[in-house]
Amino acid sequence: DTAVSQTPKYLVTQMGNDKSIKCEQNLGHDTMYWYKQDSKKFLKIMFSYNNKELIINETVPNRFSPKSPDKAHLNLHINSLELGDSAVYFCASSQVARDTEAFFGQGTRLTVV
Amino acid sequence: RKEVEQDPGPFNVPEGATVAFNCTYSNSASQSFFWYRQDCRKEPKLLMSVYSSGNEDGRFTAQLNRASQYISLLIRDSKLSDSATYLCVVKEGGGYNKLIFGAGTRLAVHP
Numbered sequence: 001d002t003a004v005s006q007t008p009k010y011l012v013t014q015m016g017n018d019k020s021i022k023c024e025q026n027l028g029h030d031t032m033y034w035y036k037q038d039s040k041k042f043l044k045i046m047f048s049y050n051n052k053e054l055i056i057n058e059t060v061p062n063r064f065s066p067k068s069p070d071k072a073h074l075n076l077h078i079n080s081l082e083l084g085d086s087a088v089y090f091c092a093s094s095q096v097a098r099d100t101e102a103f104f105g106q107g108t109r110l111t112v113v
Numbered sequence: 114r115k116e117v118e119q120d121p122g123p124f125n126v127p128e129g130a131t132v133a134f135n136c137t138y139s140n141s142a143s144q145s146f147f148w149y150r151q152d153c154r155k156e157p158k159l160l161m162s163v164y165s166s167g168n169e170d171g172r173f174t175a176q177l178n179r180a181s182q183y184i185s186l187l188i189r190d191s192k193l194s195d196s197a198t199y200l201c202v203v204k205e206g207g208g209y210n211k212l213i214f215g216a217g218t219r220l221a222v223h224p
Contacts, residue, residue, distance in 0.1 A: 103159075
């Protein structure tokens with residue numbers, strides 16, 4: 001049973017297109033995240049939702065819009081894709097309690113051409 | 114100053130070696146600390162949490178010094194399978210529950 005699953009695993013698309021990445025967790029966690037890992041392998045937080053409420057929104061272009069229909073799902077929609085959006089996007093989930101770890105999905109490798 | 118800073122690496126060590134990674138963090142109010150491991154083209158996975166009193170898990174020992182805002186990971190008797198990138202992770206509280214990652218230190222263990 002996959003704890004955090006995201007789809008698709010690979011996404012190749014042209015500049016200017018709109019695309020979505022979906023994420024689901026079956027761990028019963030109350031917090032979900034989107035992270036971006038760029039070509040230098042640095043993992044940077046983009047968004048965090050707690051019980052469907054947006055609590056962290058880092059300086060991400062507003063072309064990126066997360067949506068959390070319920071606690072178990074956090075989707076990421078990207079409008080007007082740019083070359084610089086090419087990266088691996090990871091979804092993760094955790095509990096808000098202090099010492100709990102985050103579990104990551106397998107990542108979506110987005111390539112914008 | 115970066116929020117979480119790590120040794121840049123890469124560390125190239127022979128099997129059986131002992132290797133230590135260091136990490137510093139800037140926010141003194143940080144609540145929890147972890148080491149994650151990331152294999153090539155895979156997602157990060159928890160290696161171990163780091164507790165104030167220090168903790169050990171087999172060949173791995175983690176230490177935390179809150180006064181110096183410093184975290185370390187010691188790997189003894191390195192195995193080929195330890196080759197990966199090790200990520201220092203700090204969890205900020207204040208209701209934000211934000212995990213901040215260091216840039217990672219790459220370890221390559223050779224025969």
